[in-house]
Amino acid sequence: MKTIVAFSTAHYERNIRCSSWRLAVETNNIIRFKTVPAKCKDYIRKYILGKQYSADTKEVLSEAYSYAKSIDIIKGGNYTWVFNIDDTLLSNVQYYASRGFGTKPRNVTSFNHWIQHGKSRALPHSLKLYNKLLGLHYKIVLITKRPESQRKITVKNLRDAGYRQYAKIIFKDTTKERYIGKTTLVYKSHERKILEKEGFRIIGNIGDQWSDILGTSASIRSFKLPNPLY
Amino acid sequence: MKTIVAFSTAHYERNIRCSSWRLAVETNNIIRFKTVPAKCKDYIRKYILGKQYSADTKEVLSEAYSYAKSIDIIKGGNYTWVFNIDDTLLSNVQYYASRGFGTKPRNVTSFNHWIQHGKSRALPHSLKLYNKLLGLHYKIVLITKRPESQRKITVKNLRDAGYRQYAKIIFKDTTKERYIGKTTLVYKSHERKILEKEGFRIIGNIGDQWSDILGTSASIRSFKLPNPLY
Numbered sequence: 171m172k173t174i175v176a177f178s179t180a181h182y183e184r185n186i187r188c189s190s191w192r193l194a195v196e197t198n199n200i201i202r203f204k205t206v207p208a209k210c211k212d213y214i215r216k217y218i219l220g221k222q223y224s225a226d227t228k229e230v231l232s233e234a235y236s237y238a239k240s241i242d243i244i245k246g247g248n249y250t251w252v253f254n255i256d257d258t259l260l261s262n263v264q265y266y267a268s269r270g271f272g273t274k275p276r277n278v279t280s281f282n283h284w285i286q287h288g289k290s291r292a293l294p295h296s297l298k299l300y301n302k303l304l305g306l307h308y309k310i311v312l313i314t315k316r317p318e319s320q321r322k323i324t325v326k327n328l329r330d331a332g333y334r335q336y337a338k339i340i341f342k343d344t345t346k347e348r349y350i351g352k353t354t355l356v357y358k359s360h361e362r363k364i365l366e367k368e369g370f371r372i373i374g375n376i377g378d379q380w381s382d383i384l385g386t387s388a389s390i391r392s393f394k395l396p397n398p399l400y
Numbered sequence: 401m402k403t404i405v406a407f408s409t410a411h412y413e414r415n416i417r418c419s420s421w422r423l424a425v426e427t428n429n430i431i432r433f434k435t436v437p438a439k440c441k442d443y444i445r446k447y448i449l450g451k452q453y454s455a456d457t458k459e460v461l462s463e464a465y466s467y468a469k470s471i472d473i474i475k476g477g478n479y480t481w482v483f484n485i486d487d488t489l490l491s492n493v494q495y496y497a498s499r500g501f502g503t504k505p506r507n508v509t510s511f512n513h514w515i516q517h518g519k520s521r522a523l524p525h526s527l528k529l530y531n532k533l534l535g536l537h538y539k540i541v542l543i544t545k546r547p548e549s550q551r552k553i554t555v556k557n558l559r560d561a562g563y564r565q566y567a568k569i570i571f572k573d574t575t576k577e578r579y580i581g582k583t584t585l586v587y588k589s590h591e592r593k594i595l596e597k598e599g600f601r602i603i604g605n606i607g608d609q610w611s612d613i614l615g616t617s618a619s620i621r622s623f624k625l626p627n628p629l630y
Contacts, residue, residue: 186451190459196427197624199460221416229420230429394427 188213192398198380206272206398214271214398218263224295226396231299234376234393238303241373245307250337250370252362252389254377255314255324257397259300259333260290272399285316288323292331296376296395300333303374310336311370313361313382315354317344338365359385418443422628428610436502436629444501444628448493454525456626461529464606464623468533471603475537480567480600482592482619484607485544485554487627489530489563490520502629515546518553522561526606526625530563533604540566541600543591543612545584547574568595589615 188210194200206214217223243249253259265284266272284290303310312333316324318341325339340361342349349357358381362372366387375382375389383392418440424430436444447453473479483489495514496502514520533540542563546554548571555569570591572579579587588611592602596617605612605619613622 186455187459189452190455193423193426193456193626194459194463196423197460197626199463199623201621222419225416225420226423229417229424230427233424233429391431393429396423396427 184209185213192217195398196394196396201380205275206270208273211271211273214273215267217398218267218271223396227293228295230393230395231295231376234374235299235302237391238299238306238308238374243307248369248371249308250311250365250372251303251308252311252313252365252372252375253296253300254379254382255312255316255328256290257293257378257399258376258382258395259292259296259312260327260331261293262290263399264290266399276400285320286323288327288330290327290331292333293395297332299376304335308373309370311365312336312339313358314340315342315357317342337370354379354381355385358382359387362387414439415443422447425628426624426626431610435505436500438503441501441503444503445497447628448497448501453626457523458525460623460625461525461606464604465529465532467621468529468536468538468604473537478599478601479538480541480595480602481533481538482541482543482595482602482605483526483530484609484612485542485546485558486520487523487608487629488606488612488625489522489526489542490557490561491523492520493629494520496629506630515550516553518557518560520557520561522563523625527562529606534565538603539600541595542566542569543588544570545572545587547572567600584609584611585615588612589617592617 188207191200191207191210192214195203238251241249256262262284265281268280269276300310312328314324321339321341324341328334328339342357344350348360362375363386365372372387372389373391375392376395377383377392378395378397380394383389383394418437421430421437421440422444425433468481471479486492492514495511498510499506530540542558544554551569551571554571558564558569572587574580578590592605593616595602602617602619603621605622606625607613607622608625608627610624613619613624
């Protein structure tokens with residue numbers, strides 16, 4: 171009996187520690203981590219595949235919709251909503267499941283193969299919000315750090331997943347000198363600045379990474395989707 | 401039997417929803433909420449009084465210490481760490497426990513009475529980090545939105561709780577016209593700008609509210625302590 175109790179307590183303590191780790195990642199306290207801690211593999215697997223990840227996503231997007239509705243949108247007024255793509259509109263959970271739910275580092279070759287496969291599914295709550303924002307007459311702009319070379323497969327994957335209507339989709343032009351060696355935060359800030367100069371009025375912005383929503387020319391209000399995988 | 405199962409599922413679902421609510425608050429997705437949702441009272445009470453809140457705090461402060469240690473501090477170089485006070489250095493959990501763990505709105509009279517009582521305890525992990533930062537020769541600066549009128553009792557409470565050594569403590573001068581009707585974010589950003597002009601080099605910053613750590617003249621790296629109570 172004693173052994174069972176000891177095991178059970180250790181498991182409980184590990185869940186507490188993994189929950190703290192996840193919260194610290196989501197709140198931008200733990201940054202630039204390479205992989206999910208090995209001891210948290212089971213915890214993260216249950217989190218992602220169970221009800222909590224879906225519920226956490228729904229809560230954020232429901233708040234985003236309340237905010238979006240509260241804005242007095244004038245049709246043709248260039249009211250814009252910016253979306254990130256990976257693990258914001260399209261889910262890569264299937265890929266990360268094959269990499270030990272983030273406990274193994276992302277492999278460039280296999281990840282590009284996954285992208286080129288073009289079978290990423292929509293995050294269901296994101297697709298719902300996307301359609302609701304179109305209904306409210308927001309212009310949608312997608313900014314991704316996927317390179318230009320993945321434009322064709324990405325547009326097709328988005329269309330297959332239900333994302334068919336957007337004013338603009340911006341890929342990272344890796345040949346541009348200004349982006350060489352620069353962070354995603356710098357790249358995305360600069361692209362948003364260009365959008366503003368073009369007349370887009372960025373009201374909302376949603377991403378699963380802090381680098382999607384921090385920086386300059388950010389929206390009036392930004393939303394951070396959960397993602398403990400990377 | 402059926403009733404019991406139904407009750408149990410409802411409880412489970414409520415915990416999922418309350419967990420999503422808490423995450424959305426911690427990640428700055430839900431903002432300016434007036435009270436904790438009534439249905440989450442029991443969930444938040446267990447979170448705060450159980451092991452998770454303490455573990456979540458410890459995780460953030462442990463990460464902060466790793467960062468603090470990684471900086472090459474030169475003694476006398478004005479390397480500075482900024483702390484918020486309420487629910488960062490001193491805990492008001494006892495007060496909020498009397499207000500239904502955030503489910504009842506803060507009452508100005510009773511909260512001021514609590515502050516004037518001067519019996520707030522240190523958050524144990526914060527006190528440890530505070531002492532470690534002093535050991536690393538950081539200058540400590542405290543910025544609080546408590547008014548000047550609470551200076552004496554606050555300094556005494558801090559001393560009693562173990563916080564005895566800081567370069568500066570800044571209270572909100574509510575008679576200053578620039579702060580009338582301004583947010584905490586504006587007030588704290590401005591005070592940090594003054595610090596910078598005075599030669600303080602802000603390396604780290606810790607608070608339990610996003611208004612403590614967003615804005616301008618922020619530190620190189622900021623840390624957000626958990627607080628689902630307000």
